[in-house]
Amino acid sequence: MLTEIETEVVVAGAGPTGLMLAYELALAGVETLVLEKLPQRIEQVKGGGIQPRTAELLESRGLLEPLLQRGASREPVGGHFAALPVPLDCTPWQTRHPFPIGIPQWEIEEVLEERAIAAGARVLRGTAVSGVKSDDDDVVVTADGLQVRARYLVACDGGHSTVRKLLGLPFPGRSGTHQAVLADIHLSAVSSLVPQQTGHMSTLMRQAGGYWAMLVPLGGDRYRFTFGRADQADTDRDTPVTHEEIAAALQAVYGQETTLGAVDNSSRFSDATRQLEHYRAGRVLFAGDAAHIHPPLGGQGLNLGIQDAFNLGWKLAAAVQGRAPSGLLDSYHAERHPVGAQVLHHTSAQRVLADPNPSEDVAALRDIFIDLLRLPDTNRHLAGLMSGLSLRYELSGEHPLTGQRMPDADLVTEAGPTRLSTLFGSGHAVLLDLAGTVPADLRLPPRVDLVRATCTDDVGAAALLIRPDGYVCWAADSSAVCGDILLGAIAEGLARVH
Numbered sequence: 001m002l003t004e005i006e007t008e009v010v011v012a013g014a015g016p017t018g019l020m021l022a023y024e025l026a027l028a029g030v031e032t033l034v035l036e037k038l039p040q041r042i043e044q045v046k047g048g049g050i051q052p053r054t055a056e057l058l059e060s061r062g063l064l065e066p067l068l069q070r071g072a073s074r075e076p077v078g079g080h081f082a083a084l085p086v087p088l089d090c091t092p093w094q095t096r097h098p099f100p101i102g103i104p105q106w107e108i109e110e111v112l113e114e115r116a117i118a119a120g121a122r123v124l125r126g127t128a129v130s131g132v133k134s135d136d137d138d139v140v141v142t143a144d145g146l147q148v149r150a151r152y153l154v155a156c157d158g159g160h161s162t163v164r165k166l167l168g169l170p171f172p173g174r175s176g177t178h179q180a181v182l183a184d185i186h187l188s189a190v191s192s193l194v195p196q197q198t199g200h201m202s203t204l205m206r207q208a209g210g211y212w213a214m215l216v217p218l219g220g221d222r223y224r225f226t227f228g229r230a231d232q233a234d235t236d237r238d239t240p241v242t243h244e245e246i247a248a249a250l251q252a253v254y255g256q257e258t259t260l261g262a263v264d265n266s267s268r269f270s271d272a273t274r275q276l277e278h279y280r281a282g283r284v285l286f287a288g289d290a291a292h293i294h295p296p297l298g299g300q301g302l303n304l305g306i307q308d309a310f311n312l313g314w315k316l317a318a319a320v321q322g323r324a325p326s327g328l329l330d331s332y333h334a335e336r337h338p339v340g341a342q343v344l345h346h347t348s349a350q351r352v353l354a355d356p357n358p359s360e361d362v363a364a365l366r367d368i369f370i371d372l373l374r375l376p377d378t379n380r381h382l383a384g385l386m387s388g389l390s391l392r393y394e395l396s397g398e399h400p401l402t403g404q405r406m407p408d409a410d411l412v413t414e415a416g417p418t419r420l421s422t423l424f425g426s427g428h429a430v431l432l433d434l435a436g437t438v439p440a441d442l443r444l445p446p447r448v449d450l451v452r453a454t455c456t457d458d459v460g461a462a463a464l465l466i467r468p469d470g471y472v473c474w475a476a477d478s479s480a481v482c483g484d485i486l487l488g489a490i491a492e493g494l495a496r497v498h
Contacts, residue, residue, distance in 0.1 A: 002147040007033040007122075008320050010141050010150040012129050012163050014038075016047070016105065017288030017305030018156030019112035019123075023061070024313025026119035027427040028447070030320050033150070034121060035143050037128035037157075041113075044265045045184050045216075045224045046105040047302035051079070052090050053388030054303040055097035056408060057310050060424040060470055063115060070107045074198050081298060081382045082353035084366065085202035086373035088383035094407040095389055100299055102198065104218075108302070129157070132166045132284065139283040151320050154285045154312070156305070159274075161290035167281055173293075173344075176270025180228035181241050181249075186221045188261035193254045194223075205356075209252030212356035221261060225250070230357050241266035271295035271351055273344050279333040287312055292340040297350040298386050300343050307388060311336050314427060314447075314468040323446060335393050346385060399461065399475040406466050411453040423451055427468050435462035435478050 009025055011018045014036035025032040050058070050067070058064040076099040078087025090098040113123055124146075131142030132153065141148045155163035164171060187194065195204055195215055204214045213227035227249040247260040275292040279285060288305030312332045318324035353366055372378045384390025395403040408421040423430045429448045431438065434455055444450055447468075461475040 002142070003145055004147045004149070005033075006149045007031045008151050009033070009316065010035060010139070010148050010153045012141070012153065012155050012161075013157035013288070013290070014041075014109065014113065014123055014125070015156060015158065015288065015305070016108050016112060016302050017290075017309050018154075019109055019116050020306045020309035021154055021156060021287060021313055021316075022121040022123070023063075023112060023116040023119055024309060024427060025317055025320075026116055026121040027061070028314065028317035028321070029120075030317045032116075032121040033148060034116070034123040035127045035129055035141070035146075035148075036123065036125045037162075039126035041106055041109055042265055043106045043184075044104070044182075044267070045218065046182065046267075047296075047299070048102055048104045048108070048224075049299035049302070050101040050103060050108070051299060051303040051387045052093070052095050052097045052100070053391065053405070054306050055101055056095060056389075056405070056421070057307065057470060059097070059408070060421045061427070062425050063111065066111050067103050067108060068101070070103055070111070074102060077198070077200050079299065079383065079386050080201045081373065081386060082350035082369075083201050083205055083297070084353065084370050084373055085200070086370060086379065087200050088373075088386055089376075089379055090383045090387050090389060092376075092380045093384055093387065093389035095387075096408055100387075105302060129162050129166070132163055134283045136282075152283050152285065152316060154287060154316070155290040156286075156288045156309075157290050159272075159289040159293040161286070163284065164276070164286065164290055167284065169276060169281060171274045171276060173274030174272065176272035178228060178230075179268055179270050180226060181246070181266060181268055183225045183241060183246055183266035184218075184264040185223050185225050185246065186261040186264070187223060187250075187258060188221070189257055189259040191255035191257040194258055206253050207356055211249050211252050213249060213253040215254065222264075227253070228356075237268050237270070239268070241268060269296060273348055275337075275340055275344055279337055280330065285312065285316070285332065287336075291336075292344060294344045294347040295351045297347045297354060300347060300386070303388060304340060304343055307339070308336050310469040314429075339391060342385075393471055395471075395473055397474055399472075399477070401460050401464065401472045401475040404472055405470050406459075406464065406472055409455050409457055409459050411451075411455050413451060413453045418453075423449065424466075424468065424470065429468050430466045432464045432466060433462075434459070434464075437478075438463055 008031040011022050011034045014034050018034055022032050022034050055064055079100050127144045129143045133140045139150055139153045141153055155161050157163055198217055206213055211227055211229045216224040250258050250260055273294050276286055279291050287308040315328050315332050319329045355362055393403040408419055411418050431450045433452045462478040463476050464472050465474040467473050
């Protein structure tokens with residue numbers, strides 16, 4: 001006998017993507033239920049790097065500070081491209097968070113789940129999705145004795161997505177060519193080869209005994225250990241990683257004096273590259289690894305998924321609440337699919353450059369690429385690409401700021417000094433008037449806030465309409481901020497965030 005329940009949105013998967021989406025939906029007042037097959041969270045470091053753009057987005061919702069309180073203290077180190085020995089410099093992108101932030105994935109999930117539940121979302125663990133049926137009006141999800149009827153289902157259930165398989169959707173791309181192991185471990189003895197502190201990724205990579213490996217100190221005797229070998233036979237992804245397997249790799253690369261104490265958790269992964277052709281199938285949408293997988297190079301996966309959730313959350317909330325203009329929900333696929341494709345593209349390039357056993361030609365290419373990375377323009381380009389700071393959506397509008405992220409500027413409002421990021425804690429869009437000419441009687445739709453402020457720095461416009469995910473969808477210079485032309489332009493911009 002199935003227990004029948006109703007909700008507005010079902011989210012499959014309580015990883016960072018699913019929990020971030022649940023928080024965004026709950027913040028907008030959408031009844032949200034998260035179904036997670038695991039009975040409890042696995043305390044694994046896993047994708048534990050927050051890129052600068054993700055940090056900005058989390059800060060805009062007041063989520064970054066509780067995460068920083070959990071992060072290990074470390075010297076700030078620039079990101080990397082293909083583990084090449086030139087740190088990426090994000091400072092030219094006008095960000096307050098120019099360095100990746102290391103926080104274990106399980107702690108990110110814990111904070112997001114706490115905040116999502118506090119905002120009104122429900123999370124059911126030990127509840128595996130086993131059936132999905134949808135029509136023009138709703139979707140019915142079957143999961144461990146439950147039958148849940150909802151307006152929409154969002155699959156955030158990982159690279160081996162059950163929802164995707166139940167719908168029979170192809171996942172085109174390329175199978176993995178290399179396998180590797182990721183483990184959180186304790187060392188009972190260490191050699192001089194074991195790193196004592198975290199540094200740039202290029203300084204942590206080692207090769208010996210036919211293995212490539214990376215040990216990242218986590219504090220005390222704890223380490224994150226990643227390793228593989230070129231001649232490793234294909235192993236089923238679900239085959240348990242043995243204590244002996246990890247110990248053999250450790251001693252081959254870090255010497256016989258390095259002794260494995262305990263293994264907290266471990267898993268296998270590959271460099272497979274795949275992407276759904278469409279992120280929406282009727283009333284079912286896909287985000288995070290359920291929509292795209294790629295080689296784990298440059299710390300992209302967790303960040304790509306969280307940014308999917310920020311893009312989708314406010315759009316799906318508007319659709320559920322009947323205030324979305326035509327095409328708004330479909331713009332999720334239109335905007336995020338190219339971003340995912342770009343990450344698949346550059347991680348494939350990194351896979352070549354990061355090959356631990358490069359051919360003579362690839363070694364020569366690496367040398368040339370390292371020289372290029374030392375050029376400011378090349379470094380800036382790749383820093384923007386890897387951090388997400390250079391992302392620009394193709395939105396209609398003539399102003400050069402349209403579609404760009406809005407840096408976190410210092411403002412002064414009637415209430416006193418503040419920062420732009422603090423204006424987005426409610427998940428609303430913001431109409432920012434920096435010239436004092438937006439009419440006081442302008443009627444704004446729900447979840448759009450008018451903020452009048454001054455700014456010492458020139459942000460490039462006199463008035464801006466900024467979406468809940470921090471991207472400019474309309475802007476005007478002082479010469480255009482007047483009369484009926486302004487009202488018409490604002491109305492056009494507001495239609496994009498309704």
